[in-house]
Each structure stands twice: as C-alpha cells, then as structure tokens.
Amino acid sequence: MATTTASKEITEDRIYHISGHALLAMNAGFPIELLSVNGFSVADLSRISPRVQRLDEWTMIRMPELQYPPGTFPHTRLMENLCHLALAGPILELFHRGRPCTVSAIKEHEHDWRQAWTAAGFLHHDETERVAYLDRQIALGERYISLPSWQEYIGPVTRHLSTNGTMEGSDVQAIWDRIKDEHEARSRRPVCRQRIEFEIDDDVALQEQLEWEAMCDEEPDME
Incomplete structure (x- = not known):
C-alpha cells in the first residue's frame, strides 16, 4: 500500500x-504538441521534427518557425521565454507540494535547471548575475x-x-481559449494571455495585477 501511495504521489507531482x-508554453507562444504522464511512445516520438521538440520526457512543444541571431531583441525574448518555460514545471510542482520555490529546490530538477541556466546565459554572461536573475524569475x-x-x-489541465x-495540444488550446473567453466576459475587455509579462519586478505593478484579478473574480456579470 505504501508503494502504491508513493507512486500515486509521484504521478500527481508529475502532472x-x-x-x-504546458501553461507557460502557451503563455509564451509555444503551442503544445503532446503531453504524456508516462512518457512518449515510439509513435509519439515520430512527431519530432525541426518544429516539434521535446522539452522533457513528458512535454512536447512546437518551436517558432523563425530563428533569430543572438543579441537581437527577438532572440533575447525567446531566451527569456525559454527560461520561464523551463522553470514553470518545477515551480508548479513545488507549489503543489507546499514547498518553497527556491534556487536550491529548482536545482533538484536537474534537466529543467540546466535548460533555464543555458537560456539565461544568453541574457547574463556573469554567473553571479545569472543566478540572481533566475532567483528573481523563480520568485x-x-x-x-x-x-x-x-x-x-x-485545474482543467491537471x-x-x-x-x-495524455493530452493533445488541441485539447490544451481548447482549455486555454475557453478560460480566456470566460475572463474576457467577466472583465468585459480583451485578455491577451500570450502577452502577459511574466517578469514584473515591481511589487506595486504586481499588486495592481493581483487586485485587478480579484476585482474581475468578484464583479457580478451584467445581463
């Protein structure tokens, strides 16, 4: 029974x-190709191409068609998004488990940390600055x-x-679109999830967004 319980907890954490x-990929403009809790089959792996890549052994995403040279603004944004994307998996898992999201905790997820570290290297060559940057993004x-x-x-994705x-990219997109439509209906203004800034480092700005979210949730629908 203990083994079964432990296995269930591991599966839930992985989900x-x-x-x-998946959700950060959608927010950053990387459509999901396929998600699989138990890893990808040979048939699943046949989807891999220059456009379709594995983020890890459970997540397959579609990459942008255009490639930008390092140092350009689009490439910098791409690296920022890839960094956030790599961190988002362990952040949500740790949040679900009730553990603090710290650099040391994220480092336990070696693959994700390595991806985030590599992407952040295009933004900060100095390793001390890079760690500080990643620490801010984790928080x-x-x-x-x-x-x-x-x-x-x-909730719907988990x-x-x-x-x-398993979950096809089209199913993730359908949930994304449905929730987005519901948010727009409540707030009576367009919501562009792919342009939400993940890296607001101003507590006042973040608090304003938190208050706006609460207002939208509490505001009654107008018939």
Missing part, C-alpha cells in the same frame, strides 16, 4: 510539473502561479492528465 510547462513565477486566473487554467494520462 502538476507537466501542467506548469515571480511562484507569485504568478498563485493568481486566481492561472489556477483556473491549471484533471485531464489525471484522467487520460
């Missing part, structure tokens, strides 16, 4: 880990994950993965 990657990521709107996205074990 949240995968969901973190901000944890705070964003706690926003009510993000929880509305997380439930789907828990029930089915």
Whole structure:
C-alpha cells in the first residue's frame, strides 16, 4: 500500500510539473504538441521534427518557425521565454507540494535547471548575475502561479492528465481559449494571455495585477 501511495504521489507531482510547462508554453507562444504522464511512445516520438521538440520526457512543444541571431531583441525574448518555460514545471510542482520555490529546490530538477541556466546565459554572461536573475524569475513565477486566473487554467489541465494520462495540444488550446473567453466576459475587455509579462519586478505593478484579478473574480456579470 505504501508503494502504491508513493507512486500515486509521484504521478500527481508529475502532472502538476507537466501542467506548469504546458501553461507557460502557451503563455509564451509555444503551442503544445503532446503531453504524456508516462512518457512518449515510439509513435509519439515520430512527431519530432525541426518544429516539434521535446522539452522533457513528458512535454512536447512546437518551436517558432523563425530563428533569430543572438543579441537581437527577438532572440533575447525567446531566451527569456525559454527560461520561464523551463522553470514553470518545477515551480508548479513545488507549489503543489507546499514547498518553497527556491534556487536550491529548482536545482533538484536537474534537466529543467540546466535548460533555464543555458537560456539565461544568453541574457547574463556573469554567473553571479545569472543566478540572481533566475532567483528573481523563480520568485515571480511562484507569485504568478498563485493568481486566481492561472489556477483556473491549471485545474482543467491537471484533471485531464489525471484522467487520460495524455493530452493533445488541441485539447490544451481548447482549455486555454475557453478560460480566456470566460475572463474576457467577466472583465468585459480583451485578455491577451500570450502577452502577459511574466517578469514584473515591481511589487506595486504586481499588486495592481493581483487586485485587478480579484476585482474581475468578484464583479457580478451584467445581463
């Protein structure tokens, strides 16, 4: 029984880990190709191409068609997004487990940390500055994950993965679009999730967004 319980906990943690990657991928403009709690089959792996890549053994995403040279603004944004994408899986898993999201905790997820570290290397060559940058992004990521709107996205994705074990990119997109439409209906203004800034480092700005989220959740629908 203990083994079964432990296995169930590992699977649940993995589901949240995968969901973190998936939702940040959608936010950053990397469409999901396929999610799989138990890893990819040979048939699944046949999807891999220059456009379709594995983020890890459970998450497959579509890469941008255009490639930008290092040092250009689009390349910098791409590296920022890849960094956030790599961190989002362990951040959501740790958040779900009730553990603090710290650099040392993220480092336990070696593959994710290595991806984030490599991407951040294009932004900060100095290793001390790079660690400080990643520390800020981890803290901000944890705070964003706690926003009510993000929880509305997380729930349907985790439930789907828990029930089915796999999830096609089209299913993730459908949830994304549905929740986005609901947010727009409540707030009566467009919501562009792919342009939400993940890296607000101003506590006042972040608090304003938190208050706006709360207002949208509490505001009654107008018939």
